[in-house]
Amino acid sequence: MKYMKNPILFLLCLCSFLSIQAQNNNHNNRxxxxxxxxxxxxxxxxxxxxxxxxxxxxxxxxxxxxxxxxxxxxxxxxxxxxxxxxxxxxxxxxxxxxxxxxxxxxxxxxxxxxxxxxxxxxxxxxxxxxxxxxxxxxxxxxxxxxxxxxxxxxxxxxxxxxxxxxxxxxxxxxxxxxxxxxxxxxxxxxxxxxxxxxxxxxxxxxxxxxxxxxxxxxxxxxxxxxxxxxxxxxxxxxxxxxxxxxxxxxxxxxxxxxxxxxxxxxxxxxxxxxxxxxxxxxxxxxxxxxxxxxxxxxxxxxxxxxxxxxxxxxxxxxxxxxxxxxxxxxxxxxxxxxxxxxxxxxxxxxxxxxxxxxxxxxxxxxASKRIPAGLFDEKAMRKELNDFLLQKYNQSNLILSRVNNQLFLDHQKIQESGLNLETIKNDVANKLLTYELIDKVFVTSAINHFEGPNGYLETLLRNGHNQKRSGDILFVYEPAVFKDTPWNRTGTDHHSGLxxxxxxxxxxxxxxxxxxxxxxxxxxxxxxxxxxxxxxxxxxxxxxxxxxxxxxxxxxx
The missing domain is CATH 3.40.720.10 (Alkaline Phosphatase, subunit A)
Structure with missing residues (x-):
């Protein structure tokens, strides 16, 4: 009754009530x-x-x-x-x-x-x-x-x-x-x-x-x-x-x-x-x-x-x-x-x-069912690639790491030795393509952008490539190929875009x-x-x- 005598108070209460109801309805939808x-x-x-x-x-x-x-x-x-x-x-x-x-x-x-x-x-x-x-x-x-x-x-x-x-x-x-x-x-x-x-x-x-x-x-x-x-x-x-x-x-x-x-x-x-x-x-x-x-x-x-x-x-x-x-x-x-x-x-x-x-x-x-598959020895690959670069450029251990199908080069050593980073990347990429079980190889640009044509696989690689954190060279295995480790010879592994x-x-x-x-x-x-x-x-x-x-x-x- 007192609200009817005070229209302003009535309107304030009504607005407050409607606001609470609106909030409850909003919450109730979630x-x-x-x-x-x-x-x-x-x-x-x-x-x-x-x-x-x-x-x-x-x-x-x-x-x-x-x-x-x-x-x-x-x-x-x-x-x-x-x-x-x-x-x-x-x-x-x-x-x-x-x-x-x-x-x-x-x-x-x-x-x-x-x-x-x-x-x-x-x-x-x-x-x-x-x-x-x-x-x-x-x-x-x-x-x-x-x-x-x-x-x-x-x-x-x-x-x-x-x-x-x-x-x-x-x-x-x-x-x-x-x-x-x-x-x-x-x-x-x-x-x-x-x-x-x-x-x-x-x-x-x-x-x-x-x-x-x-x-x-x-x-x-x-x-x-x-x-x-x-x-x-x-x-x-x-x-x-x-x-x-x-x-x-x-x-x-x-x-x-x-x-x-x-x-x-x-x-x-x-x-x-x-x-x-x-x-x-x-x-x-x-x-x-x-x-x-x-x-x-x-x-x-x-x-x-x-x-x-x-x-x-x-x-x-x-x-x-x-x-x-x-x-x-x-x-x-x-x-x-x-x-x-x-x-x-x-x-x-x-x-x-x-x-x-x-x-x-x-x-x-x-392989027992005649489906193409295989194991690839990345540890041996890294050693062979470093030996290849040592013979060509007289610099040891230019590849610092291999992880997630990526290679990371020693930029500081390459710069201090007066070598060309892009040339070394291309040399490594071309060498990688000679390996059986590796299907594709891509290099990153000077500022570490992903380089490659616009295809399905390339899009997936691009989406996974972080400019500051990813490596200099990316390689892709043929289907059903795993990195060869003792634990990958049984069970399973995962990593690809297949x-x-x-x-x-x-x-x-x-x-x-x-x-x-x-x-x-x-x-x-x-x-x-x-x-x-x-x-x-x-x-x-x-x-x-x-x-x-x-x-x-x-x-x-």
Whole structure:
């Protein structure tokens, strides 16, 4: 009644009410939580090859209720874990975000560096150097960063992965936390972080580390179902798989407790499907204790399942071990989605799922089926090239490093010796073309621009080439050729721009997402702009991809 006597007060209250309603409506259009899932080394055909054996609550639920982009590819080279995670969440390629490999040659330091190495931070939860990590080397923002900025830092971001780069790069620069598993070099088996994010582990993480959950996975890994039913894979006993120390053959079962001492302790958990189970355990705990998705300010959770990559590298795409790992991962996804339904609410969260790269069969297996393939000795190549340059120019060790199919020359020595850099580049390139198994060679210009014609392969190389960080010479193998190392003679590897490395799943599911599928080509760099458009926030600052409008649910006015 008093409002009617005071029209000005009434109008002010009405405007305030309408403003609050508008804000609530705006928030209600956004998911409370965005979950970005990366399955490390997942080929697209793992969705189709194993589909009859998946349950209804994991991969199939995403495809049944969400949107399936069936022709999704990486649009740069090299297809590695670090660049993959950075590109998915920034919406751009190594050319701009600067993560040109898992490791690369740092021209200023004169040595190789890891993509998330940061010697200025201190490990939290461990004394291991694996705790000295941050996103400092990534040059662009992620959509999670943009969400934090848009919400005035109210929306949380947490990144989780067994691998440090799988946790750190997706979460971006403004993350509240990124946690990874201390498993390498006989690690502690704790979830750890660095001082980039915090001064000490939260109590819930300490409690989780002390709970014995990680230790509980030192158990026997046998097939989930009768091994005779694994008809989508090759025979369990073959010569194309890595054999764990302490076993005579790469065959089921695997007694992880008995094998742990000879295989890096907690590392063997990461190299089994139980590493994915541990990741789900920790992710669900984070959702609960960090109250992710508990209000109408959108939070972001990034989860990278790393054990698929470990198992893939050890055993290869045609192995029973890989098939069993994906059948078990399907159950982990169902467990995660059930937790999200209960804790955030059905229809209140949104999930996308993709991979950081795919993988081919190992060259020895392909060769056994008469498919062209091979192994190339890069170590011997570098020595031969340095000997060639020594003989021609009387200067030793002009090639400082070979990494990611790139060669880095000693610019300082070349300049001080009065030699011509471009001439040396061309000499090396011409010599490289004489090698069997090398298909193409490209040199960079004087100011380290990528040189080459405008073709499909050249575009991918250009997108992966960072002017300041990449090498002087780039070479490309023939299809199905790996660098010859002891670990590449079995299992698999990845790095190329060929379909076996670039074609990965892309599934969207949850609030705001339509039901359907497309064979239209999509690029990995389209994901971040799509999520940004869904949230009505700024695109990541270097994004080059386009929002995929067809994945959005059409709302009726």
């Amino acid at each position: 998911p409370k939580l965005v979950v970005g899932i990366v399955i490390d080394q997942m080929r697209y055909d793992y969705l189709t090859r194993f589909t009859e054996r998946y349950g209804e609550g994991g991969f199939k639920r995403m495809m049944r209720e969400g949107f399936n982009c069936q022709n999704n590819h990486f649009n740069y080279i090299p297809t590695k874990t670090g660049p993959g995670h950075a590109s998915i969440f920034t919406g751009t390629t190594p050319k701009y975000h600067g993560i040109i490999g898992n490791d690369w040659f740092d021209k200023k330091r004169g040595k190789n560096v890891n993509c998330v190495q940061d010697d200025t931070v201190t490990p939290i939860g461990t004394d291991s150097k694996d705790g000295k990590k941050s996103p400092i080397r990534m040059l662009n923002t992620t959509f999670a960063d943009e969400n934090r900025l848009f919400t005035q830092m109210k929306g949380k971001t947490i990144g989780i992965s067994l691998k440090h780069r799988g946790a750190i790069l997706p979460a971006g620069h403004t993350a509240n936390a990124a946690y990874w598993f201390d498993y390498d070099h006989d690690g502690t088996g704790n979830w750890i972080t660095s001082s980039f994010y915090m001064d000490g582990l939260p109590q819930w993480v300490k409690d989780f580390n002390e709970s014995g959950v990680a230790e509980s996975y030192f158990k026997t890994w046998n097939t989930l179902y009768d091994i005779q039913t694994y008809v989508e894979s090759g025979p369990d006993l073959n010569t194309f798989e890595r054999i764990f120390k302490g076993k005579e053959t790469a065959t089921f079962p695997y007694d992880l407790k008995a094998l742990k001492e000879d295989n890096g302790g907690f590392k063997i958990i990461a190299e089994s499907p139980f590493g994915n189970s541990l990741t789900t355990d920790f992710a669900i705990k984070a959702i609960d204790t960090e109250a992710l998705g508990a209000d109408f300010v959108t939070d972001v959770l990034t989860i990278s399942y790393s054990s698929t990559d470990k198992v893939g590298h050890d055993f290869g795409p045609n192995s029973v071990e890989v098939e069993d790992t994906y059948l078990r991962l399907d159950l982990e996804l169902e467990r995660l989605f059930t937790a999200l339904d209960e804790k955030v609410g059905k229809g209140e969260y949104m999930v996308f799922l993709t991979s950081d790269h795919a993988a081919p069969n190992v060259p020895s297996y392909l 379909n076996y490395d670039t074609h990965v799943p892309l599934l969207f599911f949850g609030k705001g997402i339509a039901n359907g599928s497309t064979l239209q080509r999509t690029n990995i760099t389209d994901i971040a702009p799509t999520i940004s458009a869904l949230l009505n926030i700024s695109f990541p600052n270097g994004a080059i991809g386009n929002p995929l409008e067809f994945v959005f649910e059409v709302t009726q006015d």
